[in-house]
Amino acid sequence: MQINPSGIWNDVDIIRKKSPLVHNITNYVVMNNTANALLALGASPVMAHAEPEVADMVGIAGALVINIGTLSDAWIKAMFIAAARAKELNIPIVLDPVGVGATSYRTRTARELIHTAPPTIIRGNGSEIMALCDRDVATKGVDSTSTSDLAIDSAMILSRELGAVVCVTGETDYIVSGESQVSVKNGHPMMPRVTGLGCTATALCGAFASVNSDPFPATAHAMAVMGIAGEMAAETAKGPASLQVNFIDALYQLCETDIQAFFKA
Amino acid sequence: MQINPSGIWNDVDIIRKKSPLVHNITNYVVMNNTANALLALGASPVMAHAEPEVADMVGIAGALVINIGTLSDAWIKAMFIAAARAKELNIPIVLDPVGVGATSYRTRTARELIHTAPPTIIRGNGSEIMALCDRDVATKGVDSTSTSDLAIDSAMILSRELGAVVCVTGETDYIVSGESQVSVKNGHPMMPRVTGLGCTATALCGAFASVNSDPFPATAHAMAVMGIAGEMAAETAKGPASLQVNFIDALYQLCETDIQAFFKA
């Protein structure tokens, strides 16, 4: 598979026209940012986590995004209910295994989730993807201690085992689907200094997967848009907070010529 | 009733002088933004949702704002306790029925709330007000699929039934009290692309209702201030994130001449 600007733009254009509903069961830290990123891109975000309503909400959504960043038992139950319903309805599931490896609670939860209701797409940093795959890895909280390229093997194993697209983000983003692999080289070194931009990348995968029936290019397109908006944002950013503001504004302004000018595979 | 700049300014001026405590039981996505909007305007926000403390917190507040955006059973219990206490103490209650119609859980909760402890003010988008009134309406998550004018009938029915002021926001905001109705035409088309500006409008109703004993003009004044600050913010915004930043700054800077220059009824 080849990723190119016109394919990326095509997905963005459909998201803006259709405004797909993306149902997020995500962490408290990033909810505001991911909702704003989805809105700026053109999608319609909803956050809902109560057991009595998640199945209903999945039923009207174009994608389900599950992020375990601030999980607790009640939320885990809702994640399983929502994921099961998404499977029934054939709605794409995107998983962000935040901090897997840092505590056994996170590792166990994420592994149960991927085996009970295999996600369509998994996106994490190098440490998380390696820990999810049960590889030896030093972890430190929710920030990666591994570069993304060290995690490619783990991504391939997970992808084959689960039939999922696995995306490892870092200086280079690797998107793996079975034996196939593409990379995206967009992005800016200041981006990891903004909390939740990884979670935002995962949320954008939901938007792209809701309009593109093939999750492999959908994921790569989402990563390209993340990185391109990040580079556009960095041009005038004075630090991580103005980078975050500029990033959301860039998602809103993004046009086909920006993608052509910035895209790096 | 007529809404005019000097009436709007009078309320803003009292909020700044008295700094009323506004108790919010609201959703995770918007807490930070609504707290900042209340602080920028001059009010004093507090977020508290635990069953053991909500009644105490209501007891020292000037208004109670209930927003069901990310509700769960424990939070619903707290909402009922807080609303009952507010009724006892004659403290104004403002309800934001976020996403009513999207799931039966939200619809049921909101209807129980309005019938158990009728709010002083209800603010929602067109879809939400119609769904709350049991009208046929297509819903999609938390974003409206109806324009505000289609919901005026529903607002009038709810207002008469509950004795509440009902506010439907959209391109034009309609504020209904029994047979009376006023409209506010301020605002900017980019505002719905910022998550939680509707929730912020609801929170501001709490601030205005805490200083103006008549909730009808209080609600209209809050909507005017929202729309005016949004228009001021849009003048230099490059997208939804800089709009949000400028909006909070505009609430802080807002002076009587701004209201005179921008107000559109």
Added chain:
Amino acid sequence: MQINPSGIWNDVDIIRKKSPLVHNITNYVVMNNTANALLALGASPVMAHAEPEVADMVGIAGALVINIGTLSDAWIKAMFIAAARAKELNIPIVLDPVGVGATSYRTRTARELIHTAPPTIIRGNGSEIMALCDRDVATKGVDSTSTSDLAIDSAMILSRELGAVVCVTGETDYIVSGESQVSVKNGHPMMPRVTGLGCTATALCGAFASVNSDPFPATAHAMAVMGIAGEMAAETAKGPASLQVNFIDALYQLCETDIQAFFKA
């Protein structure tokens, strides 16, 4: 003890080099801002509150920050588990008694916390420190009704009783350790109009305490950095939202000459 720019800079420099993990059990309103402040400074934040994982997370952290801003029973249990584990491992604990005095639930919780697992550092506004010490104090939600100097006596009593550093923030910040006391006069009057900058100050204490084994200068250095970044931010801020953005950017850009130029004891 004397606070000076080179001592402040030394701590900042170590934080940037070591990127210590700071485990926060904090409130929903400020999570995003405090995570971003810690990242901008150079630390690595993690938010985790589930009973089954907090002890594990404390075990890999350099400091534990407990903030009771939006507490509930489940979170209180996690706070006690995490604090007990931090005591066992000799990891510094920083407590922010948000809104103590506003409800008996908060007051009782904070007092139980400080007596069960005495924190290394307590940071609050004047009202909170006085209420925590059982002094007569009028409270209003989470904003202070007392100036910081009125609370110095309470800070000294708490410090002696608990063996903790107690920090009262306000126009002047007072840092008390037993009979010793230092003050920091940096900051800007617009800072209290941004929600959660007090909570951010507390989170920064965690970062400084994780690299400086003496919590007395660590706390003073954290307050100096808060105030200096606030003054730098205010230079071009148009209101509280641009102040918040500039503040995070200033934490990221902060260099030794800024500290030399701005520090006021």
